[in-house]
Amino acid sequence: MPMIGWIFILVAVALVLGSLFMLRDSASKMYIPEDKLEKIRKRKAELEAQEKADDD
Template identity: 55%
Template sequence: MPTIGWIFLILALALIVGGLMILRDSAHSMKISDEKMKKIRERQKELEAQDNEDDDWK
């Protein structure tokens, strides 16, 4: 493979690894407020109740 091919290959791998590392580092910094978490749990309970109701109907 020519030298330019190796350069492109190394550059592509570096971009992929760098992107994954940035994603990993930023994954824990996104905190959800207690109020939003409460709304999420309430909505989840509503959906589960609706799903159970639909299962009973079938």
């Protein structure tokens, strides 16, 4: 394989790995305010109660 082919492969691998590392680093930076978290928890509890009632 010519040298330019190896360069293209290395660049492609570097781009994929770089984007995966950036995605991993940015995944935990999502900030949700406490009031929204409480609303989410209440809604989840309501849905679980509704599913339990539907199963009975």
